[in-house]
Amino acid sequence: MKIALIGADGQLGSDLQKVIPASELIPLTLKDVDITDAQKLEKVLLACQPDIVINTAAYHNVDACEDNLEAAFKVNVLGVKNLCRSAQKNNIILVHFSTDYVFDGEKTTPYSEADCPRPVNAYGISKLAGELYIRSQLERYFIVRSAGLYGVAGCMATGRLNFVEIMLKLAREKGEVKVVDDQIVSPTYTLDLARKVYGLVQTEHYGIFHLVNHGQCSWYEFAKKIFELTQTKVKLEKTTTAAFGARARRPAYSALDNARLRALGMDDMREWEAALGAYLQEMGKLGSHFRESRV
Numbered sequence: 001m002k003i004a005l006i007g008a009d010g011q012l013g014s015d016l017q018k019v020i021p022a023s024e025l026i027p028l029t030l031k032d033v034d035i036t037d038a039q040k041l042e043k044v045l046l047a048c049q050p051d052i053v054i055n056t057a058a059y060h061n062v063d064a065c066e067d068n069l070e071a072a073f074k075v076n077v078l079g080v081k082n083l084c085r086s087a088q089k090n091n092i093i094l095v096h097f098s099t100d101y102v103f104d105g106e107k108t109t110p111y112s113e114a115d116c117p118r119p120v121n122a123y124g125i126s127k128l129a130g131e132l133y134i135r136s137q138l139e140r141y142f143i144v145r146s147a148g149l150y151g152v153a154g155c156m157a158t159g160r161l162n163f164v165e166i167m168l169k170l171a172r173e174k175g176e177v178k179v180v181d182d183q184i185v186s187p188t189y190t191l192d193l194a195r196k197v198y199g200l201v202q203t204e205h206y207g208i209f210h211l212v213n214h215g216q217c218s219w220y221e222f223a224k225k226i227f228e229l230t231q232t233k234v235k236l237e238k239t240t241t242a243a244f245g246a247r248a249r250r251p252a253y254s255a256l257d258n259a260r261l262r263a264l265g266m267d268d269m270r271e272w273e274a275a276l277g278a279y280l281q282e283m284g285k286l287g288s289h290f291r292e293s294r295v
Helices: 011-019 038-048 062-067 069-090 122-137 163-174 190-200 219-229 259-263 272-282 288-294
Strands: 003-006 025-028 052-055 093-099 141-146 176-180 207-210 235-239
Touching: 003 011, 011 025, 011 190, 025 038, 038 069, 052 069, 062 069, 062 122, 069 093, 069 122, 093 122, 122 141, 141 190, 163 176, 163 219, 163 272, 176 219, 190 272, 207 259, 219 235, 219 272
Parallel strands: 003 025, 003 052, 052 093, 093 141, 141 207, 176 235
Antiparallel strands: none
16 A cells, blocks of 8 residues: 655644555655646656545645635645546545534534534635535545644644644743633644544545544633643633634634544544643653653
């Protein structure tokens, strides 16, 4: 099995590189291929001849999408269209990542794959459009929706910082942090996600999957746990989405349920608190009390 990984140097791509055996992996970065360039994409995939393409490339700056819809659609929809055409022509299985932001946040229990998407911002609209294109064109595909991603490599869109690192940076520099408490999510460690994706692509259970660490919390609760586990002294305060004033509307509730994974007997994802502790241990930032308790 040969797996071409697009976006290999990104936050999720870096962890996928850790779990996919080198003998199977063809790592590709933006220097190697741009999914918006159909001709170059086709040329690269013809040269690689992979069995599977894992696409982690996306325009995912949620607020920027509101003012740059054309740029968002160029990557999240037209780029996906190019991938679908190459997959069809070359008999390739496509693995594509989507988001909890395809949902409107009106529910109060976790969204399963059976729930109807209804995005409330431009980013979610562009990601749903990409999903729909894949579903209309391919038979062999995995669309993986996840949420609240953080990993060792960090997010390119935020200068290689993820939410965890942003919180710790703000605590160091300002001593006080305000975080929204009216958005509920399922924070997910990209290493856990990568491991499960690699296991999933070895099956023939194609379609849409939700893959998140178990449980849910507000961004405030997530920040509180970060500071607790790192034993960081900081003044942490709650704020509201309205007071924060972000450009794009966010769903108030977008926790996900790994329903299909559970039905297949494959849902061994960790609780989000345990995954966060593992990440902090990997980064050498877990507080001494918690390091001792984990031995």
